[in-house]
Amino acid sequence: MTGPRRRGRKCINERRRIEAILWILRTGAPWRDLPSLFGPWQSAYACSRRWSKCGLWSAVLEALNRSLRDDEYLMIDRSSARVHQHAAGPAGGQIAQAMGRSKASLSTKIHMACDALGYPLGFILTGANVSDFDQCKPLIRQHLAAQSHAIMDKGYDSNAIRECVNQHGGVAVIALHPGRSQKPDFDQHLYRERHRIENLFQRLKHFRRIATRYEKLHATFAAMISLACILIWIKL
Incomplete structure (x- = not known):
């Protein structure tokens, strides 16, 4: 799979992982209890840790503060x-x-x-x-x-x-x-x-x-x- 189809597939996976992180945030459930519709819990957890380490969410929050x-x-x-x-x-x-x-x-x-x-x-x-x-x-x-x-x-x-x-x-x-x-x-x-x-x-x-x-x-x-x-x- 190459080109636009590959990029589209990547966007779908990232959106699913974001939705998985939001589900964990709202429910407080353990990562291992993540419903299968979000994909493997290990992938969502690894993505959450990676974004936390790079400061993604704090950067987005700061940008919202500056403008609004x-x-x-x-x-x-x-x-x-x-x-x-x-x-x-x-x-x-x-x-x-x-x-x-x-x-x-x-x-x-x-x-x-x-x-x-x-x-x-x-x-x-x-x-x-x-x-x-x-x-x-x-x-x-x-x-x-x-x-x-x-x-x-x-x-x-x-x-x-x-x-x-x-x-x-x-x-x-x-x-x-x-x-x-x-x-x-x-x-x-x-x-x-x-x-x-x-x-x-x-x-x-x-x-x-x-x-x-x-x-x-x-x-x-x-x-x-x-x-x-x-x-x-x-x-x-």
């Missing part, structure tokens, strides 16, 4: 994904693969930034026992546009984070912690927009591969989250 994002607000929040027992023994140890033990269980924390309409811009993965403060600043530096409002909950209320927002030309809209002695200005009306990032996490966790972490490696779990973010952008 709404920079009126930047919202930052975090959520945790419980690590399944099959993923709890990764190569290199749990800390190296962004796993940590909280009071409840072994989990991975997803630190997410989204735009004014609630679409994902970027994320950082850490263990559940890692402080939110250290991950907030890189997200601000990478995604905050000048004159934008940075909206966060009281878990991020610190002078250092407010100063970081100011240094990057933004306006901090952060809920005040009850223990704060000095009360800076706080726009409660604008803060109501923060529900959009909470809705984003709910949409992400419709994908069972995100709601529970089945991936042993940081890179493969990050690739699954990037793919889910792409589907949210294109509204699939």
Whole structure:
């Protein structure tokens, strides 16, 4: 088989493998349980690993961000994904693969930034026992546009984070912690927009591969989250 027929056959195979990866993402099923209509599970798994290693999904997500994002607000929040027992023994140890033990269980924390309409811009993965403060600043530096409002909950209320927002030309809209002695200005009306990032996490966790972490490696779990973010952008 040569020429157009060969290229057509290759496109069909690649589309089938993409559909197989999406099926795994939505259901959270083991790769070995992939239905036969998608072809051999080994082929789909190898294709998924290859695309994860080359950074395909993160590159697509970045391209969508550049062309479609709404920079009126930047919202930052975090959520945790419980690590399944099959993923709890990764190569290199749990800390190296962004796993940590909280009071409840072994989990991975997803630190997410989204735009004014609630679409994902970027994320950082850490263990559940890692402080939110250290991950907030890189997200601000990478995604905050000048004159934008940075909206966060009281878990991020610190002078250092407010100063970081100011240094990057933004306006901090952060809920005040009850223990704060000095009360800076706080726009409660604008803060109501923060529900959009909470809705984003709910949409992400419709994908069972995100709601529970089945991936042993940081890179493969990050690739699954990037793919889910792409589907949210294109509204699939």
